[in-house]
Amino acid sequence: MTKKIFFFIILILCFCSITLILIAKKIKNDKNKPTTITLLNWSEYIKPELIQEFNKEYSGRFVLKQIFLSSNELAINKIKSGNKYDIAILSEYAIEQLKSNDLEKIDIQRLNNDLKEDNGKTNDLKFTSNFKNIKQKKDETEQSDIWEYNIPYLWGKLGFLYNENKLGEIKSLQQLKKILENPEHKVALYNNPFEVMFVGLKMTEGDISVNSKDDIQKSKEYLLDLKKNNPNLYFVTDSLLDRMKIPGKEHYDIVVSYSGDARYLTRENKNLKYYHFKKEEQKKTGTNIWFDGIVFPKESNKEGSYKFINFLLKKENNEKNIKFLDYNSPYSGENDDDLCKIDENDKIYKYNKEIKKEIANAWNEIYTYRDPKDKYLIFLSIFILFFYGFFYFILKK
Known part of the structure; x- marks a missing residue:
């Protein structure tokens, strides 16, 4: 009887040991597993090779996954409904609708110094003269704190x-x-x-x-x-x-x-x-005139998100991106040609x-x-139905 009890205890200890080993291994694997950064974005709105380069550079730590949207209205509904995203790229009027309750404020200190005026000595982003005009037009149209909730991306x-x-x-x-x-x-x-x-x-x-x-x-x-x-x-x-x-x-x-x-x-x-x-x-x-901004929905992963944004807006990567997209960047004059010269009568939509x-x-x-x-389709449908009915009647006879 004593031997049976002893054997049973040994069996339980072995089982517990194996269980603890498996749990420890899973915890270790989870720690080594890269964190997924979810980006809500428009289709083909970032050069694909840049995302591949980011995932390679931060392999083992972060991996960026895109979820594509078809309209700002759909994105607004998804974010307000509690869908979780770490980053989203939205138009300015969508940001206006979300900023009060659904977005986190931007921490300028966590951005690359070369994106800021005086190489990081101020909290102001270093915009091109064209985008400074856009910002001024936005501020003249309405007093908004939108700049606290987005990092301008393209315009x-x-x-x-x-x-x-x-x-x-x-x-x-x-x-x-x-x-x-x-x-x-x-x-x-x-x-x-x-x-x-x-x-x-x-x-x-x-x-x-x-x-x-x-x-x-x-x-x-x-x-x-x-x-x-x-x-x-x-x-x-x-x-x-x-x-x-x-x-x-x-x-x-x-x-x-x-x-x-x-x-x-x-x-x-x-x-x-x-x-x-x-x-x-x-x-x-x-x-x-419009601009799209990068925003952080509530409870987003800040560490990975800022890593990606700094990577994306790094000078050489930003240049590659805007050459691929053909849009204008707030941080580079690469595409600031006559096609996008800001005129005094150009306006930004006020939400x-x-x-x-x-x-x-x-x-x-x-x-x-x-x-x-x-109306032509209606007439055609009626004609087809009549034609089909006529032949059906003839064949039945």
Whole structure:
């Protein structure tokens, strides 16, 4: 009996020892396992090789994983719903909506000194003269603490990319308006409420920065009329690059385009030209300036996040990135050409909660309005059903 008890005790001790060894090994493996840094980002918004280089450089410590978003509105909903991300790249109006309750403040001290004025002697980021103008315009539009919650990443303008061979050179807003309203021209607008309303606001001389309900109503009516009268009006997403790149095979005659896409496409396709409401071409017009910022959602992994941001914005990496993307950097004048010269009438959109609802409602009405092309589809469907029914009746007899 004593031997059985002794054997049983030995068995228990062996089992406990093996269990402790396995637990210790798991703890050790977990410690050696790299921490995943989750980045909520737009597709192809960072040069892929840079992410590979970061993961290689910090192998064993951190690994960056991207989750792609399709709109700022979707990103806002995901972050507000409690989805966990360490870093996100969002437009300025999305940052305005999230900063109070859902974002962490930026610790400038944790950024590379070469990103700061006087090589780190101040807490001010070292922006290019163009981006300083953008910051000033933002501050003049509204008093906001947005700069405490984001590290500016890229900026650009909004304009129209068009086939000069077909439309000729666009030199004025009135000329642009006639082109858009011509039903023979294939027109593509972004499938996005803010960019679509921008077009309506420009055509009706509304304020593209501080919108009123009256501005939005006029813009909506113009866009509804445009959709009613131009059967060649389309709403597109990221297919623009593929559909406008090949000379002679452009899908559209004119499209709304971000400046980075326009810079790339005008270089690849010499038929294309970019109209962005330059002051010398049309007084008192101006276009929309935007910037995207890097933010930290609540409870993000700060150590890995700052490691990645410092790596990404390091001078040589930042230069590689903006050459790949063709957008403008707040920290480098690499793409600061005539296409992105800041004019005094250029404006930044001012976020307003009530006006945002007006814009969303107007967009829904525009988007869901029955396309003139739909009536032909209805007639075709009726004809097919009639044709099928007729032959079915004949065969049954």
